[in-house]
Amino acid sequence: MRNVAIIGVGMTDFGRLEDDTLMDILSSASLHAIDDAGIDPKLIELVYVANMGGGILNHRTAIASGLVDNIGLIPAAADTIENGPASGGSAIKNGVMAVASGYYDFVLVVGGEKMRDVSGWRATDFVATLTHPDAEYIYGITLPGMAGMFANLYMEKYGYTRRHLAEVAIKNHKNALMNPYAHVQMDIAMKGILDSPDAAINNSPLAEPLHLFDSCPVSDGGAAIILCPEDRVKEFNKPVICVAGFGQATDTLTLAERDDPTDLKAVTLACEQAYKRAGITSKDIDFAELHDAFTILEIAEAEHAGLYKKGGYKKAIESGENKITGSLPINPSGGLKSRGHPVGATGVAQAVEVTWQLRGEAGERQVKNARTALTVNFGGFGNNVVALVLRRGK
Amino acid sequence: MKRKNDKAYKCKKCGRVTYPERVVCLKCGSREFTVLPFTNECTLLTFSQIFQLPWGINDRYLTIGVCQFDNGIKAMGRITIPEVKNGMRMKANWKLFRQIAGEDVWGWVFEPIK
Structure with missing residues (x-):
């Protein structure tokens, strides 16, 4: 197996990209990564596109075929990877294996989503289709609802309060x-979201x-990386x-069927695999980008990744060591919570942020002396998790 | 559409309870199951009162939870009132509770036992 490196990264803005189609978003992110690497596009032999909702939200399928045509990468091999909100991580994992195995030298991995073409009502329904169709979806469950049920148990079991989440x-x-x-x-303060009469209006219940303000927004956006042998x-x-290193693990589709619904086993397993492949332990992680679609998930993932008991x-939270200036910064990008969550793009955007940080190119939010990141x-709701360890070389 | 949510199963080999239906036991790999009847009562394990609901649901909010039946089956369902607590005893009712694209949908509706 060969060591695999990232030589180019790029992103679009995340948010409401009214004038851009899904293809515009994927193309823009890809070209930013190609330009960043300074690579001749003719060298790119394989393209993985991470996307969850093109067929449902944008009436567009076979997206990878469309992308290589649009950005002039024909005859590169091209595949679309759909793995729910972990599509980006899965696409990177497949790209890494393609390079590590020696089959390909230069691989473009791009993730993108165009979610704001539809109403929030429709977007909520689209994301809920990843739940079990007969045992969960039919009841009107949403991903915030799953997170609410999880938070209910997790907060009770481990003593977290709404103040910790805030x-x-x-x-x-x-x-x-x-x-x-x-x-x-947008800067927010405890007074505005928890500690004043206005907080009840500013920060209305989503899924108790x-x-x-415990939830990520619904976003459009794209992110891309280019992989090659070290x-x-x-x-x-x-x-x-x-x-x-990378790791990936699965768990039961229904939350109800887990022996302990507060135990995110797939997070633990995926991280353990990634640490083992990287030859490190959780103690070697300098900072992390975690999947905080909901505030409770930053907490639970930090603990299940072995960064904390x-x-x-x-x-x-109480000491501030998770801040950018702290000893173990978590989500210096703002995380899904604030950077946004175009679902197919998220896993790739995490790798883009980590690459910028490890290169020392993260500007005001630069984590000092960062060398190894998770x-x-x-x-899903923790039923398919991808973890990556990225490291700055010598 | 045939929905596979009206039966729970017990693995003939290892006894693991499975709900909803799957074809291979997660614990021992066996493909043989017996039907396990639901009990009339269950215990609420967790819940959430959900305010931002998906397309197709017109309620202002829904309370949805996970209950454990007395024989070990665990299932999600709607809860009739929002004033509930983890650990409450509930009556389990199998009901027609909505339509999706014109199709009647049956499922679990849990009601606190007074």
């Missing part, structure tokens, strides 16, 4: 203020105990950023 939201909003690509550019990075005048993330891309 602190996560406030941190991630502040981080996103330093991220020009972020969807939500979760409120509006020994060819020197051809591109770029720092060596390696995908040192169960219930231990409270300490990070991403967790959480599909």
Whole structure:
């Protein structure tokens, strides 16, 4: 197996991209990554496109075929990867395996979603189609509803309060203020979302105990990376950023059937695999981009990834060690919570952010002395999870 | 459309309870099951009162939860009132509770036992 590196990264703005089609978004992110790498596009032999909703939301299928045509990459091999909100992580994993195996040298991985073409009502229904059709979806369950049921149990079991959740939201909003690509550019304070009579209006219930500011927005956006063998990075005048390890694990489709619904086993397994392949432990992680579609998930994933013991993330919240200036920054990009969550793009956007950070190109939100980072891309409600360890080379 | 949510199963080999239906036991890999009847009562494990609902549902909010039946089956369902707590005893009713694209949909509706 060969070591695999990232030589180019690119993103579109995340948010409401009214004038752009899904293909525009994927094309723009791809070209940004190609330009960043400075690669001759003719060298790209394989393209993976991560997308969840093209068929349902945009009436567009066979998206990878359309993309290589639009950006002039024919005759590169091209596949669309659909794995719910973990599509991006899955596409990267497949790209890494393609390069590591020696079958391909240069692979473009791009994720994108155009979710704001439809009403919030329709978008909520679209995402809910990833639940079990006969045992969950029929009841009108939503992903916020799943997260609400999970939070209900997790908060009770480990002693978290709505104040802890609000602190996560406030941190991630502040981080996103330093991220020009972020969807939500708004500073928030405890008074406005929890500690005043106005908070009941500003921060209305979404799926109890979760409120509006506990949730990510519905976003359009795209992100892309270019992978190659580590020994060819020197051809591109770029720092060596390696995908040192990946892991992926699944769990039962229904939340109800898990022995302990608060146990995100797939997160733990995926991270353990990624650490093992990278030859590290969770103690070696300098910062992480976690899949905080809901504030409770930043907490639970940090704990299930082994960065903290169960219930231990409270300490990070209370001490501020999870802030950009802290000892273990979590979601310096603003996370899904504020950078946004175009579902197919999210896993790729996490890798883009980590690459910028490891290169020292993250501007105001730069994490100091970052060398090794973790991403967790959480599909379904924790039933299909992809973790990556990225490391700055020598 | 045939919905596979009206029966629970017990693995003939290892006894693991499966709901909803699947073709292979997650614990032992067996493909042989017996039908396990639902009990009339269950215990509420968790719930959420959901305010932003998907397309096709016109309620202002819904309360949805997961209950454990007395023989171990766990299932999601709607809850009749929002004033509930984890651990409450519930009566389990199999009901027609909505239509999707003109099709009658049956499922679990849980009601607190007073």
